Amino acid sequence: MESLFVLIPLSLHLIGLLVWILRWAIQSGQFDDLVGPGQSILMDEDAPTSQKDDKAA
Secondary structure (H helix, E strand, O other): OOOHHHHHHHHHHHHHHHHHHHHHHHHOOOOOOOOHHHHHHHOOOOOOOOHHHHHHO
16 A cells, blocks of 8 residues: 555656647657658669660760
């Protein structure tokens, strides 16, 4: 029973810390663009040139 006097305040502090971290992440823009970085990997603009273009030049 005495352990509840330690565990309940400890868990409340932990929940408060997690809420603060979530709020900081939302305000700093971590969740603004969830799709863009995933698509930017697929649309790489540094495609290698073909060998035909290299021989013609």
